[in-house]
Amino acid sequence: MFTGKKRSTRGERNIQWVEEYLRVPDGKFAGDPLKLPDYMKEDFRAIYDNPAGTRRAIISRGRKNAKTTEAAMLVLLHLCGPEGHSAPHAQLYSAAQSRDQAALIFNLAAKMLRLDRALFDAVTIRETNKVLQCPFLENIYRALSAEATTAFGLSPSLIIHDELGQVRGPRSPLYEALETATAAQANPLSVIISTQAPNEADLLSLLIDDAIAGHDPKTVLRFNFAGPEYEDPFTVEAIRAANPAVDIFMNKAEVLSMAENARRMPARQAEFENLVLNRRVETNNPFVSAPLWRGCGGEVAAGLTHPLLRALVAPHLRQALAVSACRAFPTCVGNASHGLVRAAEAASYWSRGMAPASRRLA
Numbered sequence: 120m121f122t123g124k125k126r127s128t129r130g131e132r133n134i135q136w137v138e139e140y141l142r143v144p145d146g147k148f149a150g151d152p153l154k155l156p157d158y159m160k161e162d163f164r165a166i167y168d169n170p171a172g173t174r175r176a177i178i179s180r181g182r183k184n185a186k187t188t189e190a191a192m193l194v195l196l197h198l199c200g201p202e203g204h205s206a207p208h209a210q211l212y213s214a215a216q217s218r219d220q221a222a223l224i225f226n227l228a229a230k231m232l233r234l235d236r237a238l239f240d241a242v243t244i245r246e247t248n249k250v251l252q253c254p255f256l257e258n259i260y261r262a263l264s265a266e267a268t269t270a271f272g273l274s275p276s277l278i279i280h281d282e283l284g285q286v287r288g289p290r291s292p293l294y295e296a297l298e299t300a301t302a303a304q305a306n307p308l309s310v311i312i313s314t315q316a317p318n319e320a321d322l323l324s325l326l327i328d329d330a331i332a333g334h335d336p337k338t339v340l341r342f343n344f345a346g347p348e349y350e351d352p353f354t355v356e357a358i359r360a361a362n363p364a365v366d367i368f369m370n371k372a373e374v375l376s377m378a379e380n381a382r383r384m385p386a387r388q389a390e391f392e393n394l395v396l397n398r399r400v401e402t403n404n405p406f407v408s409a410p411l412w413r414g415c416g417g418e419v420a421a422g423l424t425h426p427l428l429r430a431l432v433a434p435h436l437r438q439a440l441a442v443s444a445c446r447a448f449p450t451c452v453g454n455a456s457h458g459l460v461r462a463a464e465a466a467s468y469w470s471r472g473m474a475p476a477s478r479r480l481a
Contacts, residue, residue: 180362
């Protein structure tokens with residue numbers, strides 16, 4: 120059994136095992152020994168050295184910060200590593216919203232096993248049903264997806280919820296089936312690894328808010344995001360706040376290119392803020408984006424008393440108002456084609472900042 124260096128904490132022992140046995144599974148450094156960056160080491164210490172013990176850990180960052188690779192490390196720690204030796208006969212599961220997503224953790228863990236002879240000899244890899252089994256310790260890992268027929272009848276000691284931010288709304292049958300199946304375990308551990316959900320009412324948002332409130336000392340939150348203090352979301356500082364790996368192994372030039380694309384094309388901004396800056400932003404773009412709407416604030420010219428005329432002062436809103444004008448002329452009254460012509464005529468006026476004669480405002 121791997122014990123690590125003398126006087127090592129549980130978290131430090133696990134870090135030492137990862138760096139001793141596991142190798143980079145893919146990319147340009149594939150096959151090289153894993154050297155955990157500092158932020159991942161802090162994740163391990165937060166999870167395994169919590170004085171209260173950890174029941175649930177939430178790790179939320181922007182995309183491409185090796186979250187899935189970190190999840191695969193945790194699986195192997197509990198399958199054939201020190202955690203597996205401490206608690207044998209364990210059932211380990213990773214859960215995702217689709218079969219393809221569920222296979223990612225399995226594939227990375229299998230690659231790591233194949234890159235080390237000792238681990239490869241100790242673990243049986245079953246590709247067809249996405250199962251890893253350590254016969255000596257009688258530990259078994261299985262990848263599950265929300266598309267599976269059932270997740271009942273299980274007794275997990277470790278659950279990895281991968282990209283739980285994809286769940287819309289406050290409930291997930293797969294999440295609930297797994298989380299209510301841990302009562303037979305002495306020290307179950309759930310780890311949620313995901314970019315933020317877009318809405319406040321989504322399941323992951325509720326879990327993060329509860330963790331921030333600090334109600335349960337057994338809940339650990341590792342949260343990187345670009346907060347409201349970063350008014351310009353396209354700066355390197357904002358990107359770095361949500362992506363601790365941007366200066367380590369991420370393609371920084373590519374991320375900055377994404378930021379510039381989002382700056383030039385407002386339709387891309389919401390997606391950039393949600394997936395890269397790890398903000399709660401709906402990726403389905405609203406009719407008028409929030410930054411554009413906020414940019415129309417402040418004093419308006421004297422004499423413009425009607426709200427619609429005030430809005431016309433902002434050139435960026437003229438096109439938006441042109442479409443809104445179409446809605447002001449219902450086509451369901453009288454001749455439908457005549458109504459459409461009037462609506463198009465009104466849209467033309469609004470787009471140039473003028474009110475049509477038939478709809479002059481007091």
